[in-house]
Amino acid sequence: MLHLKKYFTEGLIQMAILLSLCGLRVDVGLEPYLPPSWHEMMLGPTSALTQTQFHNLRNRLGDGQDLHPKSVDLDGFFTTRRLLGWVRSLDRLQVPHAELETWLVQREPDPLPMVCPDLLERAPAGVERDRTAPPLEPRAGLGTLQEEEEEEEDKEDETHHARHNSGAVEEPGEEEEEEHLGRRTEGRRRLGGSYSHANNRELTQNEDQSSFSLQECLRLLEETFDVTEEQQLRDVGGRRGDLERQPPGRDPPLSHIAPTGNPSLDLELHWQDLLAIMDHENTDVDMMTSFDHIQNSRATETLQGVGSEALRQNCNDHDNTATEAEQEVLLMETPMQHGSLGQSGTPRQSEQEPALLPLTPSAELDDHSSALNSRDTLKNSNTNPSHSLPDHTHLLAQDPSEDFYVGLNADDSSSTLNINLLTQGLVDTMEGSPCSQYAPHPDNLPSFDANFHSRDLTPSSFSPSPEGNGMTQDPLTSISGFFLADEEEDVDDEDGLPSPLCGLLEDDVILDEMRLLDLALDEGFSPDMAAKLEEEGFLGSEIIEQENGRDVDHSGTGVAITEDQGQPRRHQQDGAVGADSDSGLSLDFSHSPASPCASEASSYSSSSTSSSSCMSAVGSPFSEDEDTEEGLEGSDMEGEMTIKQEELEEEEMGAVGGGYPEDVKKPFPPNYRDHKLYNGLPWQEHIGHDHTYNQPWLSASSPSHGKMSTKSFLQHDDAKPYHHSSSRHISETKMWSRDERRARTRKIPFSNELIVNLPVEEFNDLLANYQLTEEQLILVRDIRRRGKNKIAAQNCRKRKLDVLYDLEDNVSGLRRYRSRLLREKQEALRNLQEMKRELGMLYQDVFSRLRDEEGMPLNAMEYLLNFESDGSVSVASRKQGAALPVTKTSKKQRDKKK
DNA sequence: CGCTTCTGTCATCCC
DNA sequence: ACGGGATGACAGAAG
Structure with missing residues (x-):
C-alpha cells in the first residue's frame, strides 16, 4: 500500500506540477465553490423529497419551475453545468497528454458528486436552504458563466496550490502554510494535495487560524499565484468580486466554521470530496446525512484533509483536464438529478440517454483506459489490480452507488475501478485510520463512520472476492497516500495495509477485520448483528461473485447495518423497504408534508446513481441479471425461506429460483444505505419511518433511464431489501413479499420496485417491452397502485404527524402567550390597586387639611x-x-x- | 386477552 | 379518462 500510495501521490503531484507549469489548469474541485443552492440543485432535492415529489421535480425540471422550494433553479443549474462543460472543454484542449487526461478522467465522473457533498457539507440542512437562495440571486444576473469562471479560477488556485504543495509545499514552513491553508481553505479548497498532509493535522489543531476572510484568501492567492492568477483574473475579469461573494454562499467555512469556527476549508472540501465519492458508491442519503453532520462537525476537517485532496484530484482533475469529450459529455449531460447525486456524468447520461450510457462510457472509457493505465503505471501497483480484476468492472457496472459505473461499465472498468477504489479507499482509510486528523467530530463522524462501516462490512461480506476488496482498499490507501504520502507516514500507518496490489487479499482480510471491529465497537456486535453481518456477507458474497461491482452496494448494506445499531431490525427493514421513506420524510418533511427534503433529494440522487450504475448493467438488459440471478435467487430463497417458510410455498420457491432473479440480484445499496442512514439519524426521530417505496432510486435515478432504470430496479429490488427484511423483519418481508410473491407467482419479469417507482411513461414502456398476460398486467398495475398508495400513506402519516407536532407547538406557544397575558393582567391589576391606594392616601391627606x-x-x-x-x-x-x-x-x- | 402502535391496503376524493 | 396524490377507514401484526 505504501508503495502504491507513494507512487500514486508522486505521480499525481508530478502531474499537477507539470500541468501547472504548462499553464494548464488542474481542477482540484470546482464543485466546492458552487453556491449551496447549486449544490442542492446538483444534489437534487434533499432527503425530504418523496418520490412523488421527486417525480414532479423530474417532470418539471424542464420547466425549471414548480421545483420544490428547496430546489432552486434547475434551469440555471443545467445551464451552468453546460457552460461549465464548455469552459472545461476549452481548458482541456490545453491538456497535452493522455496521462493527464486519464488522471483527470477519473475525476470526471465525480465532479458533480463532489460538488454535491461539498454543498451539503457547507450548508447544513437548515443553513443550506437559507444560503442557497441568496447566492443564486446575486449571481442570477451574472449567469452560470460566472460560476463556471469562478470554478475555473478555483481550479487554477488549486493548481497553484498543487505546485505549492508539490514543489515548495514546505517552504514557508508549516505554520505559514497552515495559515495559508486556512485562508485558502476559507477562500476555497485549493488544492491541495500536499499541503494538506502535514498541515491537516496542524490545521486541525490550529483551526482558528484557518478562519480568514475571503479577501485575505484572495490576497494570499494573488501573492502565491503569479501568472496563473493573473491569467485567471484576465480571463475572469471581474470575477474576483464574484469569488469574494461566492465564498459566503459557497464557502464551506460558513458551515464548517460553525462547528469549530474553524477555517480549514480545504480539509472540509477534501472531506466533502471524499464524501462525494463515498456517496457515489454509497448513496445519496449517506451523503446527506454525512454531510449534514459534517457541516456541523469539524472532524470533517480532519477527514477532509485526506479524502478531500484525493477527491479533488479525482473530481477536479477530471473536471479540468479530463478528457474533453468525456467531460463535455458529462458536464453537458449531467442531469440535475444526478448532479445532485454525486456522479453527474454517468447519471446524466443515463437520464438523457439510457441506451447511450453504455456506449458513451465505453468510448470514453476506452480512451481513458489507456490513460488509466498510464496512471496506473504512475501508481504502480495500485491501479493494476483493479484493472486486472474483471470482477471489479462488473462490480462497478453493477454498483448502483457508483456513478461512473454506467459509463464505465464495459470500457472503463479501470476507471470505474479507480474511482471505486478511491472512494472505498477513502472509506477504508477513514475507518482504518485512527488518525487524529480524522478524529471525527461527534456529529459528523457518526455518519461517516456509518458509511465507512457499511463499506467495511460490505468488503467483509464480499470477502469471497478479495480482489474487489483489495481494490477498494488499495485505491483508498493509494489515494490517501497520494495526498499524504510525501509527508505522512500516518496514512500508511493508518491504512495499516501497506500491502500493494499483490497483497490485496491480505488487505481485504485485514480491512474486513478492522471493519468488523469497528462495527462491533459501534454496534456492540450483538449476535443479531453478527448474524446480520453474516447474512449480508453471504448476500454480498453472492452478489459479489456475480457482480464484482457490488462492493458499493454491499457497503451500503454495511452502512445500514452500522447505523442499525440502535435499531437493527428497523434498519434492515428500512434497508429493504424504507430507503425511500427516510429520504422522503427526512429533513424538511416536518414542515411541508408535500415538500421534499434535501435528504430525499440526496436519496433520490443516490438512487439515481444506483440506477445509473444499474443502467450500465442494464445496458445489456438481462444478461447480467441472469448471471446474478442464480446466485441472488439463492439468497432470496434463503431469506424468504427463513422468513416465511409458511408462505414460501411452491410459488416463491419456483419463482425465486426461476424467475425473478432480477429483483433479487441487485439490491440497491445506495437506497438501503440512505434508508439506513436516515433511520439512524437522530433528527429523523419523529419522522422516523422508512417506506419501502419511497426509495427515490427509480424516480430519482433518471427520468430518462427507461431501460436502465428498469434493469437497475430489476437487479435491486428484491435482493437486498428482502434479504435484510427477510432475516429480521418478517412482517415487512411478508408485506413486501406479499406483492412480490404474487409477482413471482405470476412470473413477472421485473421487480416491484421498478413497477412502483418507474414513471408512467417508462412503466408503460416496460410493460410494452414485455409480453405480459392479462393477469400479469393486472397484477403489475395493482402492485404499482399499492406501492404508490403505500408511499402516499406513509407520507400522509408523516404529514399528519408533522401537523400534530406543529399543532402541539402552536398550543404550547398559545399557552405561553396566555400565561404572559395573565401575568400582564395581574400586573395591571396590581398597578390599579396601587393607584387606588395612593388616591385614597391623597384624599385623606387633602381632607386632613x-x-x-x-x-x-x-x-x-x-x-x-x-x-x-x-x-x-x-x-x-x-x-x-x-x-x-x-x-x-x-x-x-x-x-x-x- | 386487551390495548396501542405501526403499517399496508382499500375506497374515495380531488387535481 | 387516466394517473396519481391525499386521506379516512379498516385490518393485520407486533409489542
Whole structure:
C-alpha cells in the first residue's frame, strides 16, 4: 500500500506540477465553490423529497419551475453545468497528454458528486436552504458563466496550490502554510494535495487560524499565484468580486466554521470530496446525512484533509483536464438529478440517454483506459489490480452507488475501478485510520463512520472476492497516500495495509477485520448483528461473485447495518423497504408534508446513481441479471425461506429460483444505505419511518433511464431489501413479499420496485417491452397502485404527524402567550390597586387639611372633592350630594390652609 | 386477552 | 379518462 500510495501521490503531484507549469489548469474541485443552492440543485432535492415529489421535480425540471422550494433553479443549474462543460472543454484542449487526461478522467465522473457533498457539507440542512437562495440571486444576473469562471479560477488556485504543495509545499514552513491553508481553505479548497498532509493535522489543531476572510484568501492567492492568477483574473475579469461573494454562499467555512469556527476549508472540501465519492458508491442519503453532520462537525476537517485532496484530484482533475469529450459529455449531460447525486456524468447520461450510457462510457472509457493505465503505471501497483480484476468492472457496472459505473461499465472498468477504489479507499482509510486528523467530530463522524462501516462490512461480506476488496482498499490507501504520502507516514500507518496490489487479499482480510471491529465497537456486535453481518456477507458474497461491482452496494448494506445499531431490525427493514421513506420524510418533511427534503433529494440522487450504475448493467438488459440471478435467487430463497417458510410455498420457491432473479440480484445499496442512514439519524426521530417505496432510486435515478432504470430496479429490488427484511423483519418481508410473491407467482419479469417507482411513461414502456398476460398486467398495475398508495400513506402519516407536532407547538406557544397575558393582567391589576391606594392616601391627606366654617376638620367620609373645569376645587357633602355642597373655593381653602 | 402502535391496503376524493 | 396524490377507514401484526 505504501508503495502504491507513494507512487500514486508522486505521480499525481508530478502531474499537477507539470500541468501547472504548462499553464494548464488542474481542477482540484470546482464543485466546492458552487453556491449551496447549486449544490442542492446538483444534489437534487434533499432527503425530504418523496418520490412523488421527486417525480414532479423530474417532470418539471424542464420547466425549471414548480421545483420544490428547496430546489432552486434547475434551469440555471443545467445551464451552468453546460457552460461549465464548455469552459472545461476549452481548458482541456490545453491538456497535452493522455496521462493527464486519464488522471483527470477519473475525476470526471465525480465532479458533480463532489460538488454535491461539498454543498451539503457547507450548508447544513437548515443553513443550506437559507444560503442557497441568496447566492443564486446575486449571481442570477451574472449567469452560470460566472460560476463556471469562478470554478475555473478555483481550479487554477488549486493548481497553484498543487505546485505549492508539490514543489515548495514546505517552504514557508508549516505554520505559514497552515495559515495559508486556512485562508485558502476559507477562500476555497485549493488544492491541495500536499499541503494538506502535514498541515491537516496542524490545521486541525490550529483551526482558528484557518478562519480568514475571503479577501485575505484572495490576497494570499494573488501573492502565491503569479501568472496563473493573473491569467485567471484576465480571463475572469471581474470575477474576483464574484469569488469574494461566492465564498459566503459557497464557502464551506460558513458551515464548517460553525462547528469549530474553524477555517480549514480545504480539509472540509477534501472531506466533502471524499464524501462525494463515498456517496457515489454509497448513496445519496449517506451523503446527506454525512454531510449534514459534517457541516456541523469539524472532524470533517480532519477527514477532509485526506479524502478531500484525493477527491479533488479525482473530481477536479477530471473536471479540468479530463478528457474533453468525456467531460463535455458529462458536464453537458449531467442531469440535475444526478448532479445532485454525486456522479453527474454517468447519471446524466443515463437520464438523457439510457441506451447511450453504455456506449458513451465505453468510448470514453476506452480512451481513458489507456490513460488509466498510464496512471496506473504512475501508481504502480495500485491501479493494476483493479484493472486486472474483471470482477471489479462488473462490480462497478453493477454498483448502483457508483456513478461512473454506467459509463464505465464495459470500457472503463479501470476507471470505474479507480474511482471505486478511491472512494472505498477513502472509506477504508477513514475507518482504518485512527488518525487524529480524522478524529471525527461527534456529529459528523457518526455518519461517516456509518458509511465507512457499511463499506467495511460490505468488503467483509464480499470477502469471497478479495480482489474487489483489495481494490477498494488499495485505491483508498493509494489515494490517501497520494495526498499524504510525501509527508505522512500516518496514512500508511493508518491504512495499516501497506500491502500493494499483490497483497490485496491480505488487505481485504485485514480491512474486513478492522471493519468488523469497528462495527462491533459501534454496534456492540450483538449476535443479531453478527448474524446480520453474516447474512449480508453471504448476500454480498453472492452478489459479489456475480457482480464484482457490488462492493458499493454491499457497503451500503454495511452502512445500514452500522447505523442499525440502535435499531437493527428497523434498519434492515428500512434497508429493504424504507430507503425511500427516510429520504422522503427526512429533513424538511416536518414542515411541508408535500415538500421534499434535501435528504430525499440526496436519496433520490443516490438512487439515481444506483440506477445509473444499474443502467450500465442494464445496458445489456438481462444478461447480467441472469448471471446474478442464480446466485441472488439463492439468497432470496434463503431469506424468504427463513422468513416465511409458511408462505414460501411452491410459488416463491419456483419463482425465486426461476424467475425473478432480477429483483433479487441487485439490491440497491445506495437506497438501503440512505434508508439506513436516515433511520439512524437522530433528527429523523419523529419522522422516523422508512417506506419501502419511497426509495427515490427509480424516480430519482433518471427520468430518462427507461431501460436502465428498469434493469437497475430489476437487479435491486428484491435482493437486498428482502434479504435484510427477510432475516429480521418478517412482517415487512411478508408485506413486501406479499406483492412480490404474487409477482413471482405470476412470473413477472421485473421487480416491484421498478413497477412502483418507474414513471408512467417508462412503466408503460416496460410493460410494452414485455409480453405480459392479462393477469400479469393486472397484477403489475395493482402492485404499482399499492406501492404508490403505500408511499402516499406513509407520507400522509408523516404529514399528519408533522401537523400534530406543529399543532402541539402552536398550543404550547398559545399557552405561553396566555400565561404572559395573565401575568400582564395581574400586573395591571396590581398597578390599579396601587393607584387606588395612593388616591385614597391623597384624599385623606387633602381632607386632613380642610376645615369647615367652624374650623373643624372635614370628614372625608362625609364630604367629597369636586374638581371644576376651571381648575377650582369645591367640597361637597356626601349627604346632600353634589347639589348641595358646602362650596368653598379652592382659594378659600388655600387661604384657610395657608 | 386487551390495548396501542405501526403499517399496508382499500375506497374515495380531488387535481 | 387516466394517473396519481391525499386521506379516512379498516385490518393485520407486533409489542
